[in-house]
Amino acid sequence: MFKILRQSIRTGVVTNSFPAVVTEPAEGFRGKPEIDFARCTGCDACADACPTDAITLAVVSHTERTLSLDLGHCIFCGECEAACPDGIRMTKEFQLATTDKSALLTRARYKLDEKGTFEVSGMISHTPSDNETLDEIGAKLKEKIRRLFGRSLHIREVDAGSCNGCEVEITALNNPIYDIERFGVHFVASPRHADMLVVTGPVTRNMELALRQTYEATPKPMLVVAVGACAIGGGVFGSSYASCGGVDTVVPVDVYIPGCPPRPEALLHGILVAVDRLPQRDTDQLRE
Amino acid sequence: MKKQEYIHLLRNALGEILTEELSAAPNELYLALKPKALSKLPDVCSLLTKSLRGQFVTIIANDEQSIRGLFSLYYIFSLPADDLFIILRVSVDAQHREVPSISSSIEAADWFEREMKDWFGIIAFPNIRKLAVHPDWPEEVYPMAKEFNPRQTIPRVKGTFDFRHVEGEGVFEIPVGPVHAGIIEPGHFRFSVAGEPIINLDAQLFYTHKGTEKIAEGLTPQRALWLAERISGDSTFAHALAFCHAIERICAREISARALVLRTTLLELERLYNHVSDIGSIFLDVGFSVGAAMAFQLKERFMQLNEMLTGSRLLRGMAAIGGLRRYPNKSQWNALHAELATGRVEFNSFIDLAMSASTAIDRLETTGVLSHKDAYRLGIVGIAGRASGIARDFRQDHPHCSYPHLQFKVAQHEEGDVLARMNVRIDEVRESFNILEQLHRQYDHGSIAATSEYREASGHALGYVEGWRGEIVHWIMLDEHGKIYRWKITDPSFHNWRALKVAVLNNIVPDFPVINKSFNLSYSGNDR
Numbered sequence: 001m002f003k004i005l006r007q008s009i010r011t012g013v014v015t016n017s018f019p020a021v022v023t024e025p026a027e028g029f030r031g032k033p034e035i036d037f038a039r040c041t042g043c044d045a046c047a048d049a050c051p052t053d054a055i056t057l058a059v060v061s062h063t064e065r066t067l068s069l070d071l072g073h074c075i076f077c078g079e080c081e082a083a084c085p086d087g088i089r090m091t092k093e094f095q096l097a098t099t100d101k102s103a104l105l106t107r108a109r110y111k112l113d114e115k116g117t118f119e120v121s122g123m124i125s126h127t128p129s130d131n132e133t134l135d136e137i138g139a140k141l142k143e144k145i146r147r148l149f150g151r152s153l154h155i156r157e158v159d160a161g162s163c164n165g166c167e168v169e170i171t172a173l174n175n176p177i178y179d180i181e182r183f184g185v186h187f188v189a190s191p192r193h194a195d196m197l198v199v200t201g202p203v204t205r206n207m208e209l210a211l212r213q214t215y216e217a218t219p220k221p222m223l224v225v226a227v228g229a230c231a232i233g234g235g236v237f238g239s240s241y242a243s244c245g246g247v248d249t250v251v252p253v254d255v256y257i258p259g260c261p262p263r264p265e266a267l268l269h270g271i272l273v274a275v276d277r278l279p280q281r282d283t284d285q286l287r288e
Numbered sequence: 289m290k291k292q293e294y295i296h297l298l299r300n301a302l303g304e305i306l307t308e309e310l311s312a313a314p315n316e317l318y319l320a321l322k323p324k325a326l327s328k329l330p331d332v333c334s335l336l337t338k339s340l341r342g343q344f345v346t347i348i349a350n351d352e353q354s355i356r357g358l359f360s361l362y363y364i365f366s367l368p369a370d371d372l373f374i375i376l377r378v379s380v381d382a383q384h385r386e387v388p389s390i391s392s393s394i395e396a397a398d399w400f401e402r403e404m405k406d407w408f409g410i411i412a413f414p415n416i417r418k419l420a421v422h423p424d425w426p427e428e429v430y431p432m433a434k435e436f437n438p439r440q441t442i443p444r445v446k447g448t449f450d451f452r453h454v455e456g457e458g459v460f461e462i463p464v465g466p467v468h469a470g471i472i473e474p475g476h477f478r479f480s481v482a483g484e485p486i487i488n489l490d491a492q493l494f495y496t497h498k499g500t501e502k503i504a505e506g507l508t509p510q511r512a513l514w515l516a517e518r519i520s521g522d523s524t525f526a527h528a529l530a531f532c533h534a535i536e537r538i539c540a541r542e543i544s545a546r547a548l549v550l551r552t553t554l555l556e557l558e559r560l561y562n563h564v565s566d567i568g569s570i571f572l573d574v575g576f577s578v579g580a581a582m583a584f585q586l587k588e589r590f591m592q593l594n595e596m597l598t599g600s601r602l603l604r605g606m607a608a609i610g611g612l613r614r615y616p617n618k619s620q621w622n623a624l625h626a627e628l629a630t631g632r633v634e635f636n637s638f639i640d641l642a643m644s645a646s647t648a649i650d651r652l653e654t655t656g657v658l659s660h661k662d663a664y665r666l667g668i669v670g671i672a673g674r675a676s677g678i679a680r681d682f683r684q685d686h687p688h689c690s691y692p693h694l695q696f697k698v699a700q701h702e703e704g705d706v707l708a709r710m711n712v713r714i715d716e717v718r719e720s721f722n723i724l725e726q727l728h729r730q731y732d733h734g735s736i737a738a739t740s741e742y743r744e745a746s747g748h749a750l751g752y753v754e755g756w757r758g759e760i761v762h763w764i765m766l767d768e769h770g771k772i773y774r775w776k777i778t779d780p781s782f783h784n785w786r787a788l789k790v791a792v793l794n795n796i797v798p799d800f801p802v803i804n805k806s807f808n809l810s811y812s813g814n815d816r
Binding site: 163237241 | 431471565581620644
């Protein structure tokens with residue numbers, strides 16, 4: 001008993017200071033890949049190396065190509081950097097959560113002429129939704145919900161078929177270093193008690209109904225967060241007889257947290273973005 | 289004994305019913321059972337396990353209609369005394385897919401037989417209860433048959449789970465899952481209770497089935513490696529390495545000593561953070577929060593060490609066919625060992641403190657007992673086996689990586705309760721520190737790349753490592769273009785789930801979480 005007390009006092013506070021201070025990841029950590037679009041020669045090496053088609057080179061017409069990077073599909077393996085060390089660099093940026101899935105996509109258009117020159121002709125931003133007004137109403141409502149939940153948030157975690165890598169990192173949020181409870185955020189045992197579902201995995205055929213039922217059992221209004229490449233777009237598993245290929249094919253998703261798996265601070269960032277307590281990554285900056 | 293002596297022995301005992309077939313790896317002995325001797329299959333398997341003391345490892349079903357016009361089953365047995373695998377190949381007619389069941393004499397084969405019925409339509413009569421497909425999956429659709437296209441959606445049919453019910457006065461059934469109360473993976477459990485004690489547990493798994501083995505078919509090994517890293521996230525490196533090992537054995541590739549040292553280091557680092565995590569989770573489940581907090585702090589430190597060394601907290605992106613994808617520099621290597629030295633001191637003082645907390649330890653003693661007899665009967669492997677007196681560890685039985693050049697003891701306890709499973713982990717963490725210290729001295733500046741060039745090859749071989757949970761065995765067949773033709777993944781969880789069902793009997797429901805945690809089986813590794 002005294003030994004335990006002494007240990008507790010001796011240990012002191014080990015919790016980190018996120019979000020005031022964001023820990024710098026280690027040297028060699030692979031965060032968001034950055035493509036130097038101007039240097040692209042259209043050789044396809046990066047797209048060929050990418051195991052999840054996060055990078056794709058598409059033929060639009062015989063004089064036009066597009067090169068796209070979708071962070072939602074990225075598993076941060078660094079193969080593209082190895083294939084094209086001059087044009088692609090793995091940065092240490094890991095706070096990539098966003099409420100807007102299309103913000104995860106960067107695309108450049110290229111012109112190709114007879115002489116074989118390959119030049120950027122523009123960056124493409126996502127096409128706005130057809131129904132702006134409905135979107136606006138939805139956005140306002142969400143703002144309200146987020147402010148409401150901002151003070152105290154109850155989360156139910158749903159593993160919809162992940163490899164358990166995301167679970168390893170989500171579990172870490174409860175350890176003394178990340179201590180998610182200091183933000184008033186708790187993991188609860190039942191969807192009936194939850195304001196937010198944190199969903200991992202590509203949603204397997206066998207988890208599809210369970211996820212739907214968990215979604216229906218959660219009192220509305222509520223938020224859904226898709227964690228990891230599998231949950232965003234199927235990841236390495238894609239869609240098949242056994243996998244639906246992403247959470248938003250089954251239930252609506254509010255926030256996407258890229259990573260394979262996202263490290264604990266990326267998860268904290270994403271959850272705080274979801275309840276509007278942190279600004280999300282500047283999407284304009286991404287589209288340049 | 290040598291391979292030829294085994295063949296001689298088997299021929300003497302059984303007559304001329306086995307023919308030797310080619311094998312790519314020197315410690316694999318392939319023996320084909322003659323089709324007319326199919327009814328002798330259970331006898332051959334019994335002889336291998338009972339008289340030759342072979343340990344059942346796995347069964348691989350393979351649709352070889354395009355190769356030899358039939359299906360094959362490969363029954364794999366490990367003979368640790370000679371670092372040998374005996375692999376019995378049985379031909380199965382494509383029209384009449386039936387073989388006699390071996391699980392009446394080798395119970396460990398039970399789930400393997402049921403899986404091959406669900407995925408290939410091969411019946412091991414009379415073992416036909418559904419396991420790997422859910423009841424809403426249509427009959428006679430076999431996802432692992434070559435004619436099945438994985439990129440399609442199969443409509444659901446009506447059906448209900450076939451649970452074993454216990455009936456009687458005062459017997460209640462408690463359904464749990466697939467979405468659980470904690471942050472764990474999905475599975476559905478049915479407890480039958482009479483008062484407090486559990487009198488039966490049935491489980492429906494395969495909620496996380498992602499078709500990994502199927503979607504890998506036709507991929508290059510380099511591409512399939514990304515799937516291997518994602519079979520079970522907590523065993524990322526071990527699975528990826530078992531995969532590489534199999535490919536390297538098919539291609540007869542030598543691995544540089546330096547890469548072997550680093551591979552072994554990473555295996556031990558994976559063991560370290562998972563064992564510490566499990567010790568913490570066991571304490572958490574009995575309400576000893578100081579112990580849990582200390583363990584999770586240590587785990588976090590080890591995961592940060594992983595990131596420092598490899599750029600990934602889960603050791604992703606490290607394994608590569610023929611060597612490693614990345615190599616730490618000298619300062620990272622030295623920093624690792626300096627951190628490990630302090631981690632060791634902290635771990636020891638943590639264990640001293642935790643073991644003095646008698647209220648927590650009392651909860652673990654005699655809880656969830658898996659007797660030696662049951663563990664042996666069910667073929668339990670890894671930490672769960674070693675906690676019930678089964679000295680089975682591939683690091684010793686089939687030395688791989690740098691293990692032949694290392695001094696270490698295989699942890700073993702006899703009690704089979706939650707405490708024994710925790711003590712095995714504690715012993716193994718201490719042994720890991722010893723191993724890592726020895727590896728530190730073996731560092732050299734040699735090449736990371738394999739000593740021979742990678743060339744495409746066809747053929748088949750086993751790849752194996754002792755992961756932190758137990759033995760991980762992959763069997764891969766490459767086609768004539770060097771692409772994956774068949775990839776069978778055997779995670780230790782697939783062996784051990786049935787142990788949990790036995791260990792919970794006569795325990796109270798509130799103790800289920802801690803018993804479950806003491807096994808800490810991977811749902812994803814099991815379901816793939």
